[in-house]
Amino acid sequence: MNIQRLFPLVLLLVVGLFAACGDSDSGTTSTPKGGGAVTTPTATATFPADSTMAAIVKKGKITIGVKYDVPLFGLLDPVTKKVDGFDVAIGKEIAKALGLKEEQIEFVEAISANRIPYLQEDKVDLIISTMTINAERKTQIEFSRPYYLAGQSILVKNDNTTIKTVDDLNGKKVCSVQGSTSENNIKAKAPRADLTSFTTYSACVSAMKDGRVEAVSTDDIILAGFASKDQSLKLVGGTFTTEAYGIGMKKGKTDLAKFVDGVLNAMMQDGRWEKLYTQFPGTAPGLPPASDAKAKVPASA
Ligand code: GLU
Numbered sequence: 001m002n003i004q005r006l007f008p009l010v011l012l013l014v015v016g017l018f019a020a021c022g023d024s025d026s027g028t029t030s031t032p033k034g035g036g037a038v039t040t041p042t043a044t045a046t047f048p049a050d051s052t053m054a055a056i057v058k059k060g061k062i063t064i065g066v067k068y069d070v071p072l073f074g075l076l077d078p079v080t081k082k083v084d085g086f087d088v089a090i091g092k093e094i095a096k097a098l099g100l101k102e103e104q105i106e107f108v109e110a111i112s113a114n115r116i117p118y119l120q121e122d123k124v125d126l127i128i129s130t131m132t133i134n135a136e137r138k139t140q141i142e143f144s145r146p147y148y149l150a151g152q153s154i155l156v157k158n159d160n161t162t163i164k165t166v167d168d169l170n171g172k173k174v175c176s177v178q179g180s181t182s183e184n185n186i187k188a189k190a191p192r193a194d195l196t197s198f199t200t201y202s203a204c205v206s207a208m209k210d211g212r213v214e215a216v217s218t219d220d221i222i223l224a225g226f227a228s229k230d231q232s233l234k235l236v237g238g239t240f241t242t243e244a245y246g247i248g249m250k251k252g253k254t255d256l257a258k259f260v261d262g263v264l265n266a267m268m269q270d271g272r273w274e275k276l277y278t279q280f281p282g283t284a285p286g287l288p289p290a291s292d293a294k295a296k297v298p299a300s301a
Pocket residue numbers: 112129130131132177179180181182218219222243
């Protein structure tokens with residue numbers, strides 16, 4: 001056989017060999033071996049070849065939907081273009097448990113109304129976006145165990161003296177967000193409120209600052225995040241619902257839900273949860289210490 005005709009084939013083999021070495025070094029690829037299991041590059045975790053986890057590891061990337069405008073949970077830094085917060089940090093822990101590096105995480109913005117469609121359309125692998133676990137949503141997606149307990153409250157301007165409780169929202173201009181439990185709770189608990197629903201909470205806060213609405217209502221910790229950055233705002237009315245946050249996954253991906261539960265349970269046992277709480281939600285004024293906040297998180301919802 002003509003050796004020259006073989007040359008491209010040899011070149012391909014050599015390049016392929018180098019590429020394979022490179023991959024195992026950079027930790028992006030894993031090849032099913034023997035029993036078909038997929039081992040992550042750091043060999044910290046082995047997943048059945050047909051599992052959702054193995055598919056993510058093989059893809060070499062995890063896509064996570066988070067908020068981009070919610071202080072303390074998911075907030076985009078306009079300068080660094082990096083998103084940070086409690087939800088983002090939990091996403092990083094899950095990626096690490098899969099054996100992925102931080103560069104292998106793609107964070108995308110998931111506003112409240114997009115969270116379920118993004119999972120259904122495979123636009124994201126996980127939703128970690130201040131999302132309350134409830135029965136209706138459970139029919140559409142899988143949820144992890146709860147990882148944070150919030151409750152709905154009210155944000156007004158410091159000089160507001162007329163809104164003190166959820167009842168006081170009746171007859172007032174109130175802002176909340178489309179596709180949120182907060183929007184539905186206002187309809188149920190203050191049915192005569194003049195409700196405006198925007199796509200984001202930051203848009204609601206801007207509307208209140210402009211005087212277009214008198215109050216913003218959603219989870220206390222979201223409102224506390226806005227109040228901690230703006231001295232002209234205050235929380236009133238205590239909490240009038242319970243909102244247990246869970247991580248959302250596509251319906252049927254029960255293996256991934258079990259894996260994520262394992263990561264969350266470990267984080268709650270080994271001190272990582274407390275560390276992240278202290279770094280993010282725990283910095284808001286009036287929040288309980290980490291041990292008390294953790295004790296409030298229910299084991300299931
Ligand atoms: N936790 C509530 C929800 O999942 C309100 C916060 C939000 O919209 O992200 O709908």
